[in-house]
Amino acid sequence: MKIKYLGSGASEGFPAMFCTCDNCKRAKLAGGKNIRTRSQTLINDDLLLDFNQDTYAHVVYGGLDLLPVKNIFITHYHEDHLCGHEFINLRPPFAVEAENMVKPDVFASKATIDFLQKDLDYALVTDEFITVHTLTPFEKVKAGNYDVTPLTANHDPKTEPLIYIVSDGEKSILYAHDTGWFTKETWDFLKENKPYFSLVSLDCTCTCDKISKPDGHMNLISCDNARNELIKMGCADENTSFVLNHFSHNGGYTYDELVPVAAEMNFTVTYDGIEIDC
Numbered sequence: 427m428k429i430k431y432l433g434s435g436a437s438e439g440f441p442a443m444f445c446t447c448d449n450c451k452r453a454k455l456a457g458g459k460n461i462r463t464r465s466q467t468l469i470n471d472d473l474l475l476d477f478n479q480d481t482y483a484h485v486v487y488g489g490l491d492l493l494p495v496k497n498i499f500i501t502h503y504h505e506d507h508l509c510g511h512e513f514i515n516l517r518p519p520f521a522v523e524a525e526n527m528v529k530p531d532v533f534a535s536k537a538t539i540d541f542l543q544k545d546l547d548y549a550l551v552t553d554e555f556i557t558v559h560t561l562t563p564f565e566k567v568k569a570g571n572y573d574v575t576p577l578t579a580n581h582d583p584k585t586e587p588l589i590y591i592v593s594d595g596e597k598s599i600l601y602a603h604d605t606g607w608f609t610k611e612t613w614d615f616l617k618e619n620k621p622y623f624s625l626v627s628l629d630c631t632c633t634c635d636k637i638s639k640p641d642g643h644m645n646l647i648s649c650d651n652a653r654n655e656l657i658k659m660g661c662a663d664e665n666t667s668f669v670l671n672h673f674s675h676n677g678g679y680t681y682d683e684l685v686p687v688a689a690e691m692n693f694t695v696t697y698d699g700i701e702i703d704c
């Protein structure tokens with residue numbers, strides 16, 4: 427399976443547009459991999475995780491081709507994961523010869539689909555152009571060649587946030603953005619079902635924080651604790667790639683500064699455009 431991180435930042439991006447903090451200044455000065463757009467990830471070339479306000483930038487600057495993308499899974503409706511109004515571009519006059527487009531299937535929790543539906547109604551994006559599907563946590567769905575299982579996230583509860591197990595029949599990955607220390611239900615599901623992950627993508631928004639089991643988002647220490655827990659349960663081992671993603675300027679490190687720290691801990695750090703095979 428090929429995983430391409432089109433964006434790797436948290437909600438404000440890194441640097442943040444109105445921020446004058448020293449972390450943002452250093453990122454701006456260093457440029458390159460230190461510049462993070464909002465998180466969005468492509469599996470192979472046809473399954474997309476999240477559809478945020480930087481999707482257009484990922485198309486024109488990040489090499490994202492939306493034509494083969496049939497299935498889009500949304501983690502939750504925070505704007506760095508879902509910008510529903512952008513689906514207006516599926517219909518004329520924003521897309522002409524729209525009949526050549528694959529009509530995307532969009533999956534999310536009930537609260538997130540309800541939020542999305544308001545944007546779709548406002549933008550006159552009818553079911554001629556898009557199909558929405560409401561997910562039930564822990565119930566696996568088939569999406570093209572993939573089996574996708576939504577698990578509950580420890581994040582803003584009003585969005586009914588989900589993290590995802592994506593499996594292509596051979597390999598499985600866990601995509602865990604946004605979430606703090608996993609919910610009890612998610613840990614119980616993992617303990618009971620013991621899916622084996624080739625890759626685990628962990629939320630490292632609050633990079634330098636020292637809370638071992640935080641709510642909302644994770645940090646280096648809690649990512650390390652989550653890895654140990656997953657290995658103990660048999661869901662991962664020394665062959666599993668553990669990847670850190672979704673970084674905030676408040677986390678304390680630019681990409682260049684974080685890489686040596688994460689390497690010591692045997693973590694891969696994402697940057698915009700990184701592709702990982704697993």
Ligand SMILES: [Zn+2]
Binds near residue numbers: 436437504507
């Ligand atoms: Zn986020």
Ligand SMILES: [Zn+2]
Binds near residue numbers: 449
């Ligand atoms: Zn800043």
Ligand SMILES: [Zn+2]
Binds near residue numbers: 502504581582604
């Ligand atoms: Zn969020």
